Amino acid sequence: MLVSPTPPASAFADRHIGVTAPADVRAMLDRLGYAELDELVDAAVPSAIRMDGPLDLPAGVGEEQILAELRGFAAKNTPMVQMIGQGFSDTHTPPVIRRNVLESPAWYTAYTPYQPEISQGRLEALLNFQTMVSDLTALPVANASMLDESSAAAEAVLLMRRAGKASPTAKAVLDAALFPQTIAVIRGRAEALGFEVEVADLGAGLPEGELFGIVLQQPGDRGAVVDHAATIAAARERGAMVTVIADLLSLTLIVPPGEQGADVAVGSTQRFGVPLFFGGPHAAYLAVRAGLERSLPGRLVGVSRDAAGRQAYRLALQTREQHIRREKATSNICTAQALLAITASMYAVYHGPEGLRAIAERVHAHARALAAALAAAGIPLASASFFDTVVAEVPGRADAVIAAAAAAGINLRRIDAGTVGVSTDETTTAAHIAAVARAFGAAEPSAPAPGAAFPPALARTSDYLSHPIFATVRSETQMLRYLRRLADRDLALDRTMIPLGSCTMKLNATAEMEAISWPEFAGIHPYAPAEQTVGWRELIAELERRLVAITGYAGMSLQPNSGAQGELAGLLAIRGYHRSRGEADRTVCLIPASAHGTNAASAVLAGMRVVVVRNTDSGHIDLDDLRAKVEAHRDQLAAIMITYPSTYGVYDTDVHEVCGLVHAAGGQVYIDGANMNALVGIAQPGRFGGDVSHLNLHKTFAIPHGGGGPGVGPIGVAEHLLPFLPGDPRGGGATGGAAVVATIFGSAGVLPISYAYIALMGAEGLARATRTALLSANYIAARLAEHFPVLFTGESGLVAHECILDLRELTARSGVTAEDVAKRLIDFGFHAPTLAFPVAGTLMVEPTESEDLGEIERFIAAMIAIRGEIADVAEGRCPLGDSPLRLAPHTAEALLDADWDRAYTRERAAYPVASLRADKYFPPVGRIDGAHGDRNLVCSCPPPEAFA
Numbered sequence: 006m007l008v009s010p011t012p013p014a015s016a017f018a019d020r021h022i023g024v025t026a027p028a029d030v031r032a033m034l035d036r037l038g039y040a041e042l043d044e045l046v047d048a049a050v051p052s053a054i055r056m057d058g059p060l061d062l063p064a065g066v067g068e069e070q071i072l073a074e075l076r077g078f079a080a081k082n083t084p085m086v087q088m089i090g091q092g093f094s095d096t097h098t099p100p101v102i103r104r105n106v107l108e109s110p111a112w113y114t115a116y117t118p119y120q121p122e123i124s125q126g127r128l129e130a131l132l133n134f135q136t137m138v139s140d141l142t143a144l145p146v147a148n149a150s151m152l153d154e155s156s157a158a159a160e161a162v163l164l165m166r167r168a169g170k171a172s173p174t175a176k177a178v179l180d181a182a183l184f185p186q187t188i189a190v191i192r193g194r195a196e197a198l199g200f201e202v203e204v205a206d207l208g209a210g211l212p213e214g215e216l217f218g219i220v221l222q223q224p225g226d227r228g229a230v231v232d233h234a235a236t237i238a239a240a241r242e243r244g245a246m247v248t249v250i251a252d253l254l255s256l257t258l259i260v261p262p263g264e265q266g267a268d269v270a271v272g273s274t275q276r277f278g279v280p281l282f283f284g285g286p287h288a289a290y291l292a293v294r295a296g297l298e299r300s301l302p303g304r305l306v307g308v309s310r311d312a313a314g315r316q317a318y319r320l321a322l323q324t325r326e327q328h329i330r331r332e333k334a335t336s337n338i339c340t341a342q343a344l345l346a347i348t349a350s351m352y353a354v355y356h357g358p359e360g361l362r363a364i365a366e367r368v369h370a371h372a373r374a375l376a377a378a379l380a381a382a383g384i385p386l387a388s389a390s391f392f393d394t395v396v397a398e399v400p401g402r403a404d405a406v407i408a409a410a411a412a413a414g415i416n417l418r419r420i421d422a423g424t425v426g427v428s429t430d431e432t433t434t435a436a437h438i439a440a441v442a443r444a445f446g447a448a449e450p451s452a453p454a455p456g457a458a459f460p461p462a463l464a465r466t467s468d469y470l471s472h473p474i475f476a477t478v479r480s481e482t483q484m485l486r487y488l489r490r491l492a493d494r495d496l497a498l499d500r501t502m503i504p505l506g507s508c509t510m511k512l513n514a515t516a517e518m519e520a521i522s523w524p525e526f527a528g529i530h531p532y533a534p535a536e537q538t539v540g541w542r543e544l545i546a547e548l549e550r551r552l553v554a555i556t557g558y559a560g561m562s563l564q565p566n567s568g569a570q571g572e573l574a575g576l577l578a579i580r581g582y583h584r585s586r587g588e589a590d591r592t593v594c595l596i597p598a599s600a601h602g603t604n605a606a607s608a609v610l611a612g613m614r615v616v617v618v619r620n621t622d623s624g625h626i627d628l629d630d631l632r633a634k635v636e637a638h639r640d641q642l643a644a645i646m647i648t649y650p651s652t653y654g655v656y657d658t659d660v661h662e663v664c665g666l667v668h669a670a671g672g673q674v675y676i677d678g679a680n681m682n683a684l685v686g687i688a689q690p691g692r693f694g695g696d697v698s699h700l701n702l703h704k705t706f707a708i709p710h711g712g713g714g715p716g717v718g719p720i721g722v723a724e725h726l727l728p729f730l731p732g733d734p735r736g737g738g739a740t741g742g743a744a745v746v747a748t749i750f751g752s753a754g755v756l757p758i759s760y761a762y763i764a765l766m767g768a769e770g771l772a773r774a775t776r777t778a779l780l781s782a783n784y785i786a787a788r789l790a791e792h793f794p795v796l797f798t799g800e801s802g803l804v805a806h807e808c809i810l811d812l813r814e815l816t817a818r819s820g821v822t823a824e825d826v827a828k829r830l831i832d833f834g835f836h837a838p839t840l841a842f843p844v845a846g847t848l849m850v851e852p853t854e855s856e857d858l859g860e861i862e863r864f865i866a867a868m869i870a871i872r873g874e875i876a877d878v879a880e881g882r883c884p885l886g887d888s889p890l891r892l893a894p895h896t897a898e899a900l901l902d903a904d905w906d907r908a909y910t911r912e913r914a915a916y917p918v919a920s921l922r923a924d925k926y927f928p929p930v931g932r933i934d935g936a937h938g939d940r941n942l943v944c945s946c947p948p949p950e951a952f953a
């Protein structure tokens with residue numbers, strides 16, 4: 006027989022999918038009572054929604070092939086020296102941080118730290134981030150990252166409006182010196198909510214009328230560094246709040262917003278070691294003065310204590326989360342930019358305050374040298390006061406100057422035909438400055454005069470980053486060990502299955518990850534000329550095509566940088582559509598009670614009114630209630646948001662009817678695609694009733710979760726919604742919807758991951774992944790059903806790709822809660838399933854296709870052992886308060902306590918199943934008291950004595 010020269014196309018799928026051995030598949034099917042996998046799928050998935058044939062996608066390719074293909078795209082991009090600025094600055098990512106954070110599965114495969122006992126490492130890193138932002142902005146409370154600078158500025162405006170209790174007619178005023186992309190994003194959000202935004206030159210005084218807030222930017226769009234003190238004071242005098250968008254690096258030299266009286270500061274932390282990535286992902290920041298912490302959007306890490314009184318970190322004020330607050334949530338931000346925030350924080354830890362200041366001084370000196378050379382050549386500058394951006398007036402010559410610089414390999418910013426911007430950054434050299442000067446026809450720059458190019462009154466005199474963590478990690482050995490020490494405290498996918506329902510924690514293959522840090526992808530500025538970004542745009546267009554093929558929609562936008570941003574963009578498209586037809590009154594959004602909390606929060610942000618539709622006891626949408634609500638709101642009905650398969654993990658058979666009822670009343674159907682892992686290759690939301698869906702590329706399409714971001718939440722839409730897809734925030738795009746973030750492709754930098762995933766799996770591999778996800782979820786449900794009731798199943802008695810284990814009856818009998826089970830699983834080395842969503846008192850388990858049968862059995866064994874412990878409590882053999890469940894998780898320190906006097910043995914606590922003796926994770930802290938931390942809110946690094 007001839008040996009095939011290339012590996013079979015399915016070789017990668019066989020690595021991605023955990024259950025491949027025919028004997029394993031057989032054993033699982035036997036347990037479920039099906040002869041074939043297809044028979045199980047046919048029974049689980051209603052035939053009415055099934056797609057006819059296979060996916061219209063190429064066959065899977067090998068890992069070497071995809072890397073070669075990606076190199077081909079990369080080769081069509083042109084890396085340049087990027088001096089365009091406008092919110093994006095090149096930076097050196099320290100290699101030790103690149104390899105051991107950005108490229109390290111210990112960091113990038115972690116989930117959002119909802120289970121704080123197994124997340125102390127990333128929580129510490131995020132607390133460092135908050136401390137860094139708080140110190141540099143001189144505002145006491147900063148959150149753990151925002152999606153990007155422009156959307157963070159929009160959130161700041163909404164925060165001012167909420168917290169300032171403005172009258173509905175009050176307006177926000179944006180300084181004309183904001184970046185145009187930021188103005189566009191803020192305008193889009195304000196338009197949906199129906200409040201006025203005025204753009205004015207605030208240096209010339211505040212406009213008339215009632216204002217709830219103003220937004221300034223430092224340095225401004227044209228690079229000017231301006232003393233905002235008088236403007237801020239005038240705004241406060243008028244009862245308005247103040248947000249300053251500030252460049253974080255400049256704050257090492259320039260008086261920070263907090264010291265000038267600002268209420269809020271926002272901005273990007275990208276230039277702290279995070280590559281340009283063609284626009285994202287980057288962590289933005291948001292900091293507030295005291296008193297506003299409870300209005301903050303996004304996540305906040307805080308300090309609390311564990312059961313033994315030890316300092317411990319956890320997410321603070323979780324009651325503000327959309328999951329709980331739904332339409333009353335402070336924002337819809339769920340996935341943020343954790344991995345990038347961690348990268349930026351480590352950059353600050355590594356460089357320390359003096360290192361950052363030295364970088365800022367170098368950046369500033371290069372800008373001064375260039376300014377002096379231009380001035381000597383008689384070229385006027387837009388501002389003599391600047392930090393890193395010099396804007397030159399060259400009437401009629403902008404294109405010639407830019408072309409000359411490009412010929413030297415340098416990109417400058419074209420502001421208009423007579424104005425050119427040049428921004429220096431950490432990577433700028435004297436040679437770059439000399440080449441730019443030549444492009445302007447100026448003489449060789451000499452060393453700049455000492456001093457600063459901004460008023461002495463603006464020079465920062467206060468300290469920052471004075472916490473020891475910013476002074477103790479200087480050598481690479483120290484950094485390597487700090488990163489390892491933190492990572493070792495955490496459970497990520499590189500150690501254990503993470504069976505989080507609705508999160509799809511699948512393999513993030515190394516081959517999928519490799520390309521993202523290649524300079525031809527990572528080093529591209531989002532506003533680089535189109536001819537330099539051919540490879541990027543081809544890759545993105547092809548990814549869009551493939552996602553269209555998968556979903557059955559007419560088109561896609563990859564702009565939204567999280568699932569919730571996708572929801573917002575999708576609802577804004579629906580809104581735009583209704584308005585274009587003269588039906589602006591259609592503002593009611595029907596949302597089932599079971600929906601993910603971001604759905605309701607996003608609907609509110611899109612200017613819609615949420616009307617809740619009941620679920621039946623069996624977990625379906627209550628059709629009678631739906632009919633009544635549709636009838637009651639017939640003329641105002643904008644949309645229904647449903648999740649399919651439902652958040653209850655079942656394929657509802659009545660989805661056609663639901664969609665039909667809403668369509669008949671003139672409403673649109675939004676299908677939340679977070680559960681797309683149960684549909685790929687089997688059914689297409691664009692074909693079975695949806696008008697728009699977002700996908701979570703960080704769930705179904707293999708982008709790692711990063712400890713809470715990055716994410717990509719593209720939306721697919723039907724033909725009639727195409728014109729309303731999010732537009733280009735800098736204008737001139739093909740679509741007319743409001744931009745939701747600063748760049749047209751959002752978090753472009755991580756798109757090669759999903760591209761590679763789809764290409765590697767191919768049509769067959771993708772469909773097999775879905776079928777395997779169904780098999781594994783149903784197998785777990787079947788194995789555990791006799792121990793824990795499975796809450797919902799479809800008509801066939803099957804679940805989709807996840808199952809809900811109902812603890813409520815056991816809790817009533819024993820007092821043992823779902824949370825106790827989640828914490829006890831840590832002692833078995835597992836990350837808990839999703840706790841209390843979508844039903845309080847339950848655990849939702851999603852194994853995904855990537856887990857092998859051995860790992861699945863390990864999980865089942867843990868759950869059965871825990872069930873035994875619950876029985877001990879229920880049957881009076883072990884008091885609840887002294888049970889291994891309530892006292893879980895067990896730290897090594899607790900286990901070694903000389904005064905051990907618990908009702909169970911140390912062995913039982915640490916090694917409840919024998920396999921743990923060979924491979925054991927010890928949590929660094931015991932059960933954390935979250936309420937204590939909320940009562941005593943501490944959101945920056947506590948002094949080291951606190952750990953004594």
Ligand SMILES: *Cc1c(COP(=O)(O)O)cnc(C)c1O
Pocket residue numbers: 338339340507508567568569570601603604648652677679680701716718
């Ligand atoms: C994850 C999820 C979302 C939100 O996605 P983010 O990327 O975290 O914003 C929305 N809906 C459902 C059903 C989800 O599971």
